[in-house]
Amino acid sequence: MEKKWWKESVVYQIYPRSFMDSNGDGIGDLKGMTSKLDYLHELGVDVIWLSPVYESPNDDNGYDISDYQAIMDEFGTMKDWEDLLAGLHSRGMKLMMDLVVNHTSDEHKWFVESRKSKDNPYRDYYVWRPGKEDGLEPNNWTSFFSGSAWQKDEETDEYFLHLFSKKQPDLNWENRKVRQEIYDMMTWWLDKGIDGFRMDVINLISKVDGLPSTPSGKRYDWGGDYFMNGPRVHEYLQEMNREVLSKYDIITVGECPGASTEDAAQYANKEQTELNMIFTFEHMDIDSGPGGKWDVKPWELKDLKDVMTKWQKGLEGKGWNSLYLNNHDQPRMVSRFGNDKEYRVESAKMLGTFLHMMQGTPYIYQGEEIGMTNVRFEAIEEYNDLEIHNMYREKVTEGGEDHQKVMESIYVKGRDNARTPMQWDESPNGGFTTGTPWIKVNPNFEQINAKQALADSNSIFYYYQKLIKLRKEHDIIVYGTYDLVAEEHEAIYAYTRTLGDEKLLVVCNFYGDEAVFNGNYSFDNAELLISNYEENGNENINNMTLRAYETRVYLLK
Ligand code: ISL
Ligand code: CA
Numbered sequence: 001m002e003k004k005w006w007k008e009s010v011v012y013q014i015y016p017r018s019f020m021d022s023n024g025d026g027i028g029d030l031k032g033m034t035s036k037l038d039y040l041h042e043l044g045v046d047v048i049w050l051s052p053v054y055e056s057p058n059d060d061n062g063y064d065i066s067d068y069q070a071i072m073d074e075f076g077t078m079k080d081w082e083d084l085l086a087g088l089h090s091r092g093m094k095l096m097m098d099l100v101v102n103h104t105s106d107e108h109k110w111f112v113e114s115r116k117s118k119d120n121p122y123r124d125y126y127v128w129r130p131g132k133e134d135g136l137e138p139n140n141w142t143s144f145f146s147g148s149a150w151q152k153d154e155e156t157d158e159y160f161l162h163l164f165s166k167k168q169p170d171l172n173w174e175n176r177k178v179r180q181e182i183y184d185m186m187t188w189w190l191d192k193g194i195d196g197f198r199m200d201v202i203n204l205i206s207k208v209d210g211l212p213s214t215p216s217g218k219r220y221d222w223g224g225d226y227f228m229n230g231p232r233v234h235e236y237l238q239e240m241n242r243e244v245l246s247k248y249d250i251i252t253v254g255e256c257p258g259a260s261t262e263d264a265a266q267y268a269n270k271e272q273t274e275l276n277m278i279f280t281f282e283h284m285d286i287d288s289g290p291g292g293k294w295d296v297k298p299w300e301l302k303d304l305k306d307v308m309t310k311w312q313k314g315l316e317g318k319g320w321n322s323l324y325l326n327n328h329d330q331p332r333m334v335s336r337f338g339n340d341k342e343y344r345v346e347s348a349k350m351l352g353t354f355l356h357m358m359q360g361t362p363y364i365y366q367g368e369e370i371g372m373t374n375v376r377f378e379a380i381e382e383y384n385d386l387e388i389h390n391m392y393r394e395k396v397t398e399g400g401e402d403h404q405k406v407m408e409s410i411y412v413k414g415r416d417n418a419r420t421p422m423q424w425d426e427s428p429n430g431g432f433t434t435g436t437p438w439i440k441v442n443p444n445f446e447q448i449n450a451k452q453a454l455a456d457s458n459s460i461f462y463y464y465q466k467l468i469k470l471r472k473e474h475d476i477i478v479y480g481t482y483d484l485v486a487e488e489h490e491a492i493y494a495y496t497r498t499l500g501d502e503k504l505l506v507v508c509n510f511y512g513d514e515a516v517f518n519g520n521y522s523f524d525n526a527e528l529l530i531s532n533y534e535e536n537g538n539e540n541i542n543n544m545t546l547r548a549y550e551t552r553v554y555l556l557k
Helices: 030-034 037-043 078-090 109-114 176-191 233-243 261-267 301-314 344-356 386-397 403-413 450-454 460-473 475-479
Strands: 011-014 047-050 067-071 094-099 150-153 158-161 196-199 251-255 277-279 292-296 361-365 481-485 492-499 502-509 515-518 526-531 543-546 551-556
Touching: 030 078, 037 078, 037 460, 067 078, 067 176, 078 094, 094 251, 176 233, 233 261, 261 301, 292 403, 301 481, 301 492, 344 460, 344 502, 344 551, 386 403, 450 460, 460 475, 460 526, 475 492, 475 502, 492 515, 502 543, 543 551
Parallel strands: 011 047, 011 361, 047 094, 094 196, 196 251, 251 277
Antiparallel strands: 150 158, 481 492, 492 502, 502 551, 515 543, 526 551
């Protein structure tokens, strides 16, 4: 397999609003990030992915951009951003910027113009349609954030499309001028020295011709089939690749909800005519029932095995995976897939091992490296996320559903679980701010914080440091071929990686009870590369008893 630096890298995602506040206004900022670069360098990560820091009215915390070439005032200045970039580069780290080009903010100058009149030169930058004769929206699609995907604009009496909030109008990618503006903007950032892009919902940019309603006949319905992996998406990405990406040695990852492994093999094809890799969502859906994200059901290990194996094998020799268990849109991984009570440390380390030993580029989300957990706020008002508020309004305020039941679903799935401030130390507000934080700090900050982790040689932090270091020492961790083993085991997820004569055996106990793993491996030498427990004398790799959430990785030669 072809060697690439972005395959050998580990990425760390920063959610700027919640990382570190330098000036006491309660909002994380660029200077705050720069003050923590030594911390990130010590962890050993190679690339920082910054969630959006561009000018934005913050309807969706920066994913609604009003100027792609300016920095949000709350986060600082362009000079602060340049200092951050220089600070990263001087430590040998790289910077990946978020690229949000499926939509802009409705306060972007293009949209301000576009809505003025039907013959405005910017009209066709967005997706405008007249309503139906009966006064209904142009079609029955719902937005990701509840309600119709259309908003009527009084100025011209037409509707515009917004797959996300009504302050996030969708750009019209069919318009060549729109694409050119985006490519020019990307080139401008690349020429400032950035090292790559994470592309927000990039597989939604091409909509099916005619924007048809779904066949269900429902007044509002999920229209994903008409805009996920749409008819011209590969054409657009190949054009972007030719005109921009191929001219730089960068890392690119496309966020692609609803993409199959076949789609991914095209987006992340090994000829590299589109992107380096994509984010899949399939493993993020295993705890959702037929009603979608908020229809919470317990996840099953069998489903996790099926989905992860499908992606590992599905891209083998064809593309490249990205590996993640949480981000700013998802609950905390230790609360979701591990045990955030008595086995918090053990299970966080197990999950990290499980992920980092697979084939693909691992992504760490801020706070994951210290085992931060989900949060339970009493009142709906304590939440900030518009997805949560829109859903609550639709279900409880308007729909009459039970308040407590909906709150329970927020405790499990709400995006704000990931957005509470980074917990740096045991001082008020976890050392995140000297002021009042924009969203409350998780009350467990006195026990769980970076200062505590740095003082404890057995911490999750140092365990992650070791995982990252192992990746640099063993090609097999990056390039080895994946195979699931002990497929039917109900408690253990085990797999091997193979490269030349070497084999890696990764065994993970996903539960709090002891579990036995039986293998049939012949080898001259088995080296324990990493484990989250002290060795216990039971080192026969063909018959091992794993303690609660125990994980072990052996190199067999
Ligand atoms: O968060 C989700 C599940 O609740 C997803 O549906 C998410 O909205 C989707 O993956 C797109 O996410 C990205 O684009 C959104 C933004 O709100 C997210 O933060 C971003 O990651 C719109 O820009
Ligand atoms: Ca600040």
